[in-house]
Amino acid sequence: MVKPKEKKASQICILTVTGRDKVGIIARIAVTMSRANINIVDVSQKIMNDYFVMSLACDIADATLDMPDIHKQLQKIAKDMELNITFQHENIFKMMHRV
Amino acid sequence: MSITVEEIFETVNMTLQQHFDIRTVTLGINLKDCMDRDLDHFCGRIHHRISEKGIQLNAVADRIEHKYGIPITNRRVAVTPASILLEPLPRTQTAAVRLAKTLDSVAAKADIDFIGGFGALVHKGATSSDENLILSLPAALSQTRHVCAFFNLASTLTGMNMTVIEQFGHILKDLAQRSKTGIGCAKVAVFANVPEDNPFMAGAHHGMGEPDYSLNIGISGPGVVKTVIEQNPDCDLTELSEVIKRTVFKITRAGELIGREVAEMMGVPFGIVDISLAATPAAGDSVAEIIEAMGVSRMGRPGSTAALALLIDAVKKGGSMASGNVGGLSGTFIPVSEDAGMIRAVKEGALTLEKLEALTSVCSVGMDMFAVPGSTPAEVISAIIADELAIGVANNKTTSVRIIPVPGKRAGQIVHFGGLLGSAPIMPVAKIASPKFIARKGRMPAPIRALRN
Numbered sequence: 302m303v304k305p306k307e308k309k310a311s312q313i314c315i316l317t318v319t320g321r322d323k324v325g326i327i328a329r330i331a332v333t334m335s336r337a338n339i340n341i342v343d344v345s346q347k348i349m350n351d352y353f354v355m356s357l358a359c360d361i362a363d364a365t366l367d368m369p370d371i372h373k374q375l376q377k378i379a380k381d382m383e384l385n386i387t388f389q390h391e392n393i394f395k396m397m398h399r400v
Numbered sequence: 401m402s403i404t405v406e407e408i409f410e411t412v413n414m415t416l417q418q419h420f421d422i423r424t425v426t427l428g429i430n431l432k433d434c435m436d437r438d439l440d441h442f443c444g445r446i447h448h449r450i451s452e453k454g455i456q457l458n459a460v461a462d463r464i465e466h467k468y469g470i471p472i473t474n475r476r477v478a479v480t481p482a483s484i485l486l487e488p489l490p491r492t493q494t495a496a497v498r499l500a501k502t503l504d505s506v507a508a509k510a511d512i513d514f515i516g517g518f519g520a521l522v523h524k525g526a527t528s529s530d531e532n533l534i535l536s537l538p539a540a541l542s543q544t545r546h547v548c549a550f551f552n553l554a555s556t557l558t559g560m561n562m563t564v565i566e567q568f569g570h571i572l573k574d575l576a577q578r579s580k581t582g583i584g585c586a587k588v589a590v591f592a593n594v595p596e597d598n599p600f601m602a603g604a605h606h607g608m609g610e611p612d613y614s615l616n617i618g619i620s621g622p623g624v625v626k627t628v629i630e631q632n633p634d635c636d637l638t639e640l641s642e643v644i645k646r647t648v649f650k651i652t653r654a655g656e657l658i659g660r661e662v663a664e665m666m667g668v669p670f671g672i673v674d675i676s677l678a679a680t681p682a683a684g685d686s687v688a689e690i691i692e693a694m695g696v697s698r699m700g701r702p703g704s705t706a707a708l709a710l711l712i713d714a715v716k717k718g719g720s721m722a723s724g725n726v727g728g729l730s731g732t733f734i735p736v737s738e739d740a741g742m743i744r745a746v747k748e749g750a751l752t753l754e755k756l757e758a759l760t761s762v763c764s765v766g767m768d769m770f771a772v773p774g775s776t777p778a779e780v781i782s783a784i785i786a787d788e789l790a791i792g793v794a795n796n797k798t799t800s801v802r803i804i805p806v807p808g809k810r811a812g813q814i815v816h817f818g819g820l821l822g823s824a825p826i827m828p829v830a831k832i833a834s835p836k837f838i839a840r841k842g843r844m845p846a847p848i849r850a851l852r853n
Contacts, residue, residue: 315403317412345405356408368466387412389469391403396657397650398407 309362313342313391320384322353329382333374334359337366358391415470418623419685420651423678424474425662426599427457428606428614428671431480437488439495443502450477454510460665464658476514477507478604483520483533491528496536500544507546516604519550524558524843534564537571541587542578548602554592554789556796560844565786569778576774576805581815585804586769590785592792592799597672598728603800613668616728617659620678621651623685629693640694641714648675648718656723672727675719676765679739681822687734688741699741700751708732709762729798731764737817737824738769746825753827761791766800771815771824774807781805783833794847
C-alpha cells in the first residue's frame with residue numbers, strides 16, 4: 302500500500318527474542334508494541350529444542366515512546382520471562398550485511 | 401525482511417556473546433584560539449569550550465547506543481598538544497599543573513573518563529615550553545585522574561631525540577614513585593611517528609593538521625574475530641585470512657555508521673575509524689587468545705609473530721574495504737595488563753619482554769601497559785624506549801611505549817591497576833642496559849628511507 306505523503310518516513314527496528322519457550326511471549330511483546338503505537342511489519346519465529354527464537358521487524362515512526370523507554374519496557378519483559386531481548390535500528394544490520 | 405534471520409543473529413550475538421562494542425568515541429577539540437598570556441583567562445576559556453562539547457558528546461553517545469544496541473564503552477576528548485597551548489605563558493610548573501587540573505576538572509564535569517593531549521611533539525627538538533611541560537609531568541599527572549599524556553620522541557623523517565629519551569627514563573621513574581602502583585605511568589605514552597587522529601588513550605591528541613573539531617571512533621572486537629577463527633578450526637591460513645577480513649569488514653561498517661551519526665548529531669566533522677583490535681581484561685576479549693585460536697600454543701612462543709602479522713594484515717584489508725576513513729593507529733593492541741591472554745602468557749613464561757618487542761615490529765602500537773620492577777634504572781627504561789622507537793623509525797610505522805616501573809615490586813609479583821587498565825605481572829628486566837650509549841644524548845639522524853623525494 303502506498304503511504305500518504307504526510308506520514309513520517311518509516312523507522313524500521315529489529316527485535317530479537319531468545320530463551321526457553323513458554324506461554325505468552327509473543328502476546329506480551331505484541332501488547333507492548335501496540336500500546337506504544339509501534340506497527341509490526343514482519344515476524345519470523347521457530348522453536349529449536351524447547352528454545353524460542355524470534356526476530357521481528359517493526360516501524361517506530363509513529364511510536365509514542367522513545368528508544369530508551371522502549372528498551373526499558375522490553376528489558377522488563379526479558380527479566381519477567383527470563384528471555385534475551387534485543388532491539389536495534391535496522392540500519393546497523395544493513396550496514397554490516399549489505400554492500 | 402531484507403535481512404535474513406541468520407544475519408540478524410550474527411550481529412546480535414556479536415554484542416551479546418562476543419563483546420563487540422564501540423570502544424571509544426573521541427572528540428578532538430582545537431584549543432589554539434583559547435591561548436592567552438593570562439593563565440586565568442586561558443583556563444576559563446578551555447573549561448567552557450570542553451565542558452559544553454563533552455556533555456553533548458555523552459548525551460549523543462547515549463542516544464546512538466540505544467538506537468543501535470551496540471555499547472559505546474568510552475566517550476573521550478582529545479585536545480591540541482598542551483605544550484603549544486602553554487607557549488604564551490611563563491615557563492613554570494604552576495602554569496602546566498594548572499592546565500592539567502583544568503582539563504581534569506572539566507573531564508569530571510562532563511563525565512569523561514580520560515582526556516588526552518597533555519603532551520608535546522619533540523621528535524627533533526624541544527622548545528622551552530616543551531621542556532617545561534616535560535619537567536612538570538610528574539607533578540601534573542600525579543595530581544590529576546583523567547588527564548593522559550603523549551610525547552612524540554622520534555619520527556622517520558627527523559630521527560630520534562635521544563636527549564629527551566634519556567630524560568624520560570628519569571621522568572617516568574619520578575612519576576611512578578608518586579603513587580603506590582605507579583599508575584601515573586599508565587597515563588603516559590611515548591611515540592615514534594604519532595598519528596594526529598588516534599582516538600585511543602593514552603596517546604590521543606588533536607593534531608596540528610586537524611579542523612576545529614573532529615569525531616574519531618575506535619571499534620573493537622577481539623571476541624568476534626576469535627569466534628570466527630574457532631568456527632574454522634581446519635582451514636588453511638589463506639582461507640583464515642579471508643574469514644578474518646570478512647568479519648572485520650562487518651564490524652568496521654558498524655563503526656563507520658555509528659561514528660558518522662554521532663558526528664552529524666553533534667554538528668562536527670567525522671574524522672576516522674580506528675580499526676585496531678583492542679582487548680579488555682574481560683574473558684574472551686583478548687588478542688592473545690585470537691593468536692592461540694589460530695593454533696599457537698601460547699602467545700609469545702615461536703609462531704606468535706607470524707600469526708600476529710597475518711591477523712593485522714587481514715584486519716587492515718577488511719577494514720580498509722569497509723570504510724574510506726580508516727586512520728589513527730589501526731593496528732592490533734597487545735597491552736599486557738589489559739589482556740587476560742597476555743597476562744597468562746607472561747605468568748607462564750611464554751612471553752618475555754624481548755618477544756613483546758619483536759611482536760610490536762608487526763603490529764602498530766608498541767610495547768603497551770607492561771610493568772617492570774620499581775628498581776629498574778632510568779637508563780634501562782630509556783634504552784627500552786629507544787629500542788622500541790627505533791623499530792618505528794626504521795620501519796616507517798607508529799610504535800609506542802607505556803612502561804610502568806612499579807615502586808617496591810619485584811619481578812614475578814602482580815600489580816593491580818583496576819578497571820580497564822587491568823593487572824600486570826612484573827616482568828624481569830636487565831639491571832644494566834646501555835648507560836654510556838644513553839648518556840651520549842643528541843639526535844639520532846633520520847634513516848636513509850626518510851630521503852624519499
